[in-house]
Amino acid sequence: MAKEYPVKIEAHNFNFHYGAKQALFNINLSIPERRVTAFIGPSGCGKSTFLRSMNRMNDLIDGTRVDGHMTIDGVDVYSKDVDVVTLRRRVGMVFQKSIPFPKSIYENITYGLTLNDKVTKTELDHIVESSLRKSALWEEVKDRLHHSAQGLSGGQQQRLCIARAVAINPEILLMDEPCSALDPISTGKVEELITELKDSYTIVLVTHNMQQAGRVSDYTGFFLMGSLIEFDRTRTLFTSPAKKETEDYITGRFG
Amino acid sequence: MILTSSQISTSRRLLGLFAVLIALTAAVAVLGVILGMISSFVANGGTSLSWSFLSEFPRNNNTEGGIWPALAGTTFLVLLMTILGVPIGTATAIYLTEFAKQDSWFARSVRFAVNTLAGVPSIVFGLFGVGFFIQFMGGGIDSWLGTSSFGDGSLLWSSATLAVLTLPVVIVSVEEALRAVPRDLREASLALGATRWQTIIKVVIPNAVTGILTGSILAVGRGAGEVAAILFVGVTYSSEVLPSNVTEKFMHLGYHLFVLSTQSPDVDKTLPLQYATTLVLLGLTFLLNLTAILIRSRLRKR
Ligand SMILES: Nc1ncnc2c1ncn2[C@@H]1O[C@H](COP(=O)(O)OP(=O)(O)O)[C@@H](O)[C@H]1O
Ligand SMILES: [Mg+2]
Numbered sequence: 239m240a241k242e243y244p245v246k247i248e249a250h251n252f253n254f255h256y257g258a259k260q261a262l263f264n265i266n267l268s269i270p271e272r273r274v275t276a277f278i279g280p281s282g283c284g285k286s287t288f289l290r291s292m293n294r295m296n297d298l299i300d301g302t303r304v305d306g307h308m309t310i311d312g313v314d315v316y317s318k319d320v321d322v323v324t325l326r327r328r329v330g331m332v333f334q335k336s337i338p339f340p341k342s343i344y345e346n347i348t349y350g351l352t353l354n355d356k357v358t359k360t361e362l363d364h365i366v367e368s369s370l371r372k373s374a375l376w377e378e379v380k381d382r383l384h385h386s387a388q389g390l391s392g393g394q395q396q397r398l399c400i401a402r403a404v405a406i407n408p409e410i411l412l413m414d415e416p417c418s419a420l421d422p423i424s425t426g427k428v429e430e431l432i433t434e435l436k437d438s439y440t441i442v443l444v445t446h447n448m449q450q451a452g453r454v455s456d457y458t459g460f461f462l463m464g465s466l467i468e469f470d471r472t473r474t475l476f477t478s479p480a481k482k483e484t485e486d487y488i489t490g491r492f493g
Numbered sequence: 494m495i496l497t498s499s500q501i502s503t504s505r506r507l508l509g510l511f512a513v514l515i516a517l518t519a520a521v522a523v524l525g526v527i528l529g530m531i532s533s534f535v536a537n538g539g540t541s542l543s544w545s546f547l548s549e550f551p552r553n554n555n556t557e558g559g560i561w562p563a564l565a566g567t568t569f570l571v572l573l574m575t576i577l578g579v580p581i582g583t584a585t586a587i588y589l590t591e592f593a594k595q596d597s598w599f600a601r602s603v604r605f606a607v608n609t610l611a612g613v614p615s616i617v618f619g620l621f622g623v624g625f626f627i628q629f630m631g632g633g634i635d636s637w638l639g640t641s642s643f644g645d646g647s648l649l650w651s652s653a654t655l656a657v658l659t660l661p662v663v664i665v666s667v668e669e670a671l672r673a674v675p676r677d678l679r680e681a682s683l684a685l686g687a688t689r690w691q692t693i694i695k696v697v698i699p700n701a702v703t704g705i706l707t708g709s710i711l712a713v714g715r716g717a718g719e720v721a722a723i724l725f726v727g728v729t730y731s732s733e734v735l736p737s738n739v740t741e742k743f744m745h746l747g748y749h750l751f752v753l754s755t756q757s758p759d760v761d762k763t764l765p766l767q768y769a770t771t772l773v774l775l776g777l778t779f780l781l782n783l784t785a786i787l788i789r790s791r792l793r794k795r
Contacts, residue, residue, distance in 0.1 A: 295680060300594050327686035337677045339696060349695075350685035399681070406685060 243270035246410065246440040247292060251306035254287055256299065261287045263464045264306070269457070274432060274441045276451035276472065279461035279487070285444040288461070289412050292442065293329040294322050310410070330403035330439075334415040336396040338387035343379050346387045346398055350406040365405055373401035374431055393424025400431065410440045417450065429454050448488055452476055460484045534775065538768025546769055555731060555753060556762050560770055562732050566743035567717060567777070570652055573739065574716050578656030579709045582663025589664070590671040591693055611661035615722040622654030622726035642740040646727030649739040654726050655719060659712035666711060670704020671697060703789055710785040714778055720747035730756065746774050 247269040254262035262284050269275045277285045290296045291308055294315060307314050315325055327350070338346050347366045351357050357365075366383065370376040375397045379390070387398055396416060403411060413432070417425040432441060432454050445451050451458050452472060459469040460483070468475060468484045479485045549559030585603065593600035627650050631643035643649075674697050682692040698705070720728075729742040730752045736743045750770050753763045 293684065295684060298680070298683065300596075323686050323688055326684055331680075331684035333677060333681065333684075335677050337675060337681060339678065339681070340700065349682070350687070353685070353687050353691055402681075402685065 243273055245269065246271040246310065247442070248309045248312075249288075249307070250309070252288075252291070252308055253305050254284070254291060254296070255303040256287075257301040261464050262291070265466045267459060267466055267469045269440065269442060271440050272436060272438070273456040274436045274443060274454055275457040275459065276443045276445055276455035277459045277461060278445060278448055278451050279467075281446060283461040284464045285461050286414050289414055289442060289444050290331075292410070292412055293326050293331055295331065297322065327406055328408050329410045329412060330406065330408035332396070332399050332403055332411065332413040332416050334418055336392070336399040336416075336419070338390070338395050338398050338402075340386065340388060342384045343387045343390070343398060344383040346402050347405045349402060369401040369405040372404050372431075372435065373397045374427060374434075375401055391424075393420050393427060396420060396424065396428060397431065400428070400435075404435070404439075408439065410442065411435065413441065413443045415444055415446060418446065425450075448476075460487060462487070531775070534768050534772050538765060538770075538772045541765040541769040542772055547773070550733065551731060551749075554758055555749075556757060556759055556766075560746065560749060560766075560773065562735055563744040563746045563749040563770070564773065565735050566648070566728075566732075567746045569648055569736065569743060570655065570723070570745060571713050571717050573648060573652035574655040574659065575709060575713055577652055578659050578712060578716075579663055579705075581656070582660050582708070582712070583667050583705060585660075586664045586667035586671060587693060590668050591689065591697065607661050607664050610657075611665075615658060615719055616724070618654055618658045618722040619725045621657070622650055622722065626650040626653050627726060645740075646725065646742060647740045648727055648736050648743045651723040651727040651743070652739075654722055655716040658719065658722050659716045662712045662715055663708050666708030667701070667705050670701035670708065673704065674700045706788050707785050710781055710788070714781045714785075717777055717781065718747060718774065720745070720751060723748070746770060746777070750774070 245268040249265045249267050252262060252265040253260065265288065277288065279285055287296065291304060292310070292315065296302050296304075304316055308316060310325075310329070313320065339349060341349075344366055347369050348357075348362050351362065351365060367376060367380075370379065375394060378394060379398075382389075387395065390398060396419075400411075400413075400416070417428050420428065429450065432443065435441060436456075443451070443455060455472045457469065458472040458475045460467045460475065460479075460481075462483055468479060468481045470480070475484065476488055479488065546559040547564060548561050550561055551563075552558035585607075589600060589603060593603075623646075627644060627646060631645065631647075631650060634643040635641055678696055678700065679692055682696045683689070687695065723745065727742050728745045728748045730744070730748070732742065732744050750767060753767045753770065754760060757763045
């Protein structure tokens, strides 16, 4: 597994419970730095749960429990002395339903920046521009930065959410089915964006679209009913899967 | 007896028609009663309603003159009640929706208390006001500061009593407004490294502002019409001056109406005054509801 690149995130005997219901069973894997890692699998198999365990978004749900380890750069994110806020600034997240805040485009991007730090107007302007450029949105919105973000199209809103996450300069970007609500053209733009961003960020992408995983990811993990069935280089997993379940799924005989 | 399908559908249709007819009659009756009430108040009180009626003090044992101190007293009361009650109610609602574990016994007790509070007769709040605010708090403050102005009924303790009375209205409507803020919006904020508090202040409350305002106005509406709860905690039947600070007694529109109609030496003579006072009370309520509707539609448009 992923020995060719330095390991960024690692799960070790990781289990996750929603109250009495166990959603993840003994997950072990290493996610390489500055690559795109995709998770595929039928709906309800635990992809989102696993992704949300990395920035501890699941902490917000009453009654959840983890055991085992989830480490980033070798530090267990669930250990007592990890500050969740700092963790989430290092681990950005883009959601399936891209909801911009009901504020201006500019304020959406500066939201994370101005929470704790005093940042000068010039710096903010600069970061807004560079984040929007990175998310391939600058040309489309540069003349209406101070208009409401809710006037943007669905695809633009999703790229804005990526820009918003990129603006706080995280090391990791978690994306949970970022294209599932987008038309093919917007999807193409976001995929292109993901390929560009992987030079600077470790990207973990959940998708129910196998073609998408094939197009943009370097590594792919296949989940089934809360277990990680197989994890390998994307090309290997799609051309010569080691497990029968994986083969059934990617050849469409399942789900 | 076996009915054919066409017989069944005919009898069903008749039944349906009958139900619609009943509902319609009821709706017309309600509308009629309301219109009748309003027109009778306008017909009987309209002529006494004038600028001087609103701006003058009552004279001659409340049988002549205006209602200015009652109007002003009600306004002061409601304002102070809002200042005391809305922040506490909002804070409670924020605690319940944003922080409490939904099935913890503490959250459940608070919810139970709020629901119970909503069903308590208002006169009981008045007694609570006497025992808790006037005697316990007021008496305590007096013996602590060496004053004598707090241990008696006043604008302050009446407002506090009404604040407690309207607390359920505020809590329930603010809670509803907070819950309506999409979960995704909160998560987006938290995922950007915001703390819970930052998320509440910067995302949740701005998105729930309509509900918070509406809740406050509903509470004000409820408080403005309330008489029983303030009977023992500071309302007075006549006053030569407006209260100059919150520890003084005050006049109140609803109570004034009660006084005019039952305590006056010449009830018949004050009849026009009663109707006019009722009109003012109704007008105030209408104004508050209108404001709530306007705020709601204005904010919804944004
Ligand atoms: N908040 C929750 N409470 C209880 N069970 C949940 C919750 N969220 C997800 N689950 C359950 O956990 C399992 C995995 O869900 P999820 O991670 O969302 O799957 P995926 O993203 O692969 O579709 C599912 O069976 C789902 O029903
Ligand atoms: Mg999911």
